[in-house]
Amino acid sequence: MRRRYPVAAIAAALAFGAGLAAVPASADTQTQGVTDREIRIGAFGPFGGPVYLYGKLVMNGVEAVFDKVNSEGGVHGRNVVLVREDDNCKPEGAIAAVKKLAYDQKVFAIIGGACSNATLASVPELEKSGIPMVVNSAVADGITDPPKKNIYTAQLTSGVESRAQIDFALAQGAKKLAVVRMTDAWAMARYNPLTAYAKEKGIEFVENLELGVDANDATPQALKLRGAGVDAVIMILYPKPGAVLIRDSLKIGSNPLWVGQTAINDFVAFEKQVGVPDALTNFVTITATAYQPGDPEVKGWTDRVKKLFPNDELSVFNMNGIGSAQVLVEALRKAGPNPTRDGFLAAMGEMDMEVDVYAGPIKCSAGKSHQCNQHPGWLALEDGKVVRLQ
Template sequence: MVGRRELLRAVVALVGLVFGVAAIAQTPGVTASSIRIGQSAALSGAAAELGTEMRQGIEAYFATVNAAGGVNGRRLELVSLDDGYEPDRAAQNTRTLIEDEQVFALLGYVGTPTSEASLPIFTEARVPFVGAFTGAELLRDPFNRYIFNVRASYYQETGRIVDHLVAAGTTRIAVFHQNDSYGRAGLEGVRRAMERHGLEIHAVATVERNSTDVAEATRILTAAEPVAIIQISAYASCAALIKAMQDLRVPPQFFNVSFVGSRPLAEALGDVGRGVIVSQVVPFPFSGVSPLVRTYREAMERQGTTNLSFTSMEGFLAAMVTVEGLRRSGEDLTREGFVRAMETIRGHDFGGFVVTFTDGNHNGSDFVDLTMISRDGRFIR
């Protein structure tokens, strides 16, 4: 016969189990065995390779974590929806992910206009938004406690490019930018950097999002005769402009920020890509020098992916930072607890890439590097 003390212990344990299950049920996207994470990205259209590579990097790291038992015993699940790099679709995807898919957090969104359209939705729902593939200021200022930026900003990238050019004696600097919030963010970054040197932008030309019609931009920039052109657009339109201006007697030197999509840009350019420079916000992924790069390469190989890239490296790194926050949150996982846990990541070295968040600053890194496309379409530092 069970004694009163043993019976009481059993009841207490049962009550604890019921309340524990209820607590988990109250946190969307979290069960006793899984954590569901959402992503909206361009998986089709002119920027499809950016979204595809970002997703590949996230999935590679999630697979690595799941193979080792998950996070505090829970497997990671990624739900990716295609937005075609269109803001309206991204906004609808965000509602779907939060309301229908019941994801715990959002990770690895691709693009400034798509992130901008989603911002009021995830903010109102108080859903963490981590590691977006954009360096736009609108995700940095004003401060939003649900946004965690893993990468450096476009202001930092364009500042590095302008400083490099001016140090080399180049001042006739033009800008070719996408005619949306992404392009305008890059343009403002160049303007600010030029102003620091007492200079003005020499000429400006634009292209519409998801378009490769660069005829008017080519005309404007050809007439201006710049020595260098800083491009703030995606790989298809940037490649179109570079090709269109190759027949000039003295073609300008072309610079791109990281969002361009380095690998697809090099592939689109082929033989004319040599010498094109791209700023990067993650470590060089093609040599296994740092522990981070080795881990990335091994994870991608296990997934059967041979096309290494800066973009999939960024997705991989964003996933690493997210998982670190999940681990620090403990077993009783909540969104608010996750935000607080992420804010304890201070000076954390992810194997050669240091990230710091505080309760007043969610911009994790200021790392910027410059790379160049070489003769064979490979990247060199």
């Protein structure tokens, strides 16, 4: 009798497998995710962990746009529906998420990609599946450079920002440049193009320092910067280490030109985070968004986010989601009443539009430039008010 166990088990397993195989494969991927009433759009990014801001909060912004579009009758009569996937900010999570959205949830397109490494790791899978993708948070250049047929980004990429940081410092007459950076994937995606561009321009950084994302103190870094007599400091830092660095520099009486990037683009919040009065007189930063969360121009979005997510305040993370979702919806509209993947990608490929919250126009060119956001805006403090530099 014992001998027969495996036979029965094999039979059971094969029967189960045959059941799975009986499910027919999808007929047409071109219109996958589109029904008479709705268009399903996927999103992936972390819901938790230290970088959930770039996942969950950005998705909340996307959701706000979809809510607005749907309340106004949808896209050609179809509601846009967001299907969220958690990737844990991990490569295996992102690959699983893309596979799930493409082959299991069968969405029409994907908007998202939060963590640089995770999104980079999912690129081969995205290309293989051919599903249209609009990146809205991950900044690594490699995601869209060289251009991939079905991947566009609405976010400023790391290379654009890094070059802008150096150009800005040079335009201000800075001779001695230094860089202070974190060492995670996010920072490396910026640091590598930064050093490449510096080399191109013949610049040697007089100091090249690290600062941890959780650092509570940056006195050694501040002392080194002061000792080297730097004119401008390129900051590849999140707001916390950034605030700590500026605070500790002011403490020892040094205040060079601080050049931030989009991670520090809520100027009002950053001023509070530094916590020292008049700390930001020499601080400028790049913004991907044209407005700050408190500005009256984005009041409509503030209200809508508050309505959908009562616990949240409008943040720049939401605004990145809002901007990219407006681009996506515009492309869906242009793809016509019977959207297909190719139609959508064609619309993305000739996208040229102004978006509510982005600093510059979104301009794509199929096959040439899939990095559609090339316009960093600069923020600085003038007479106690945050202004956009021209």
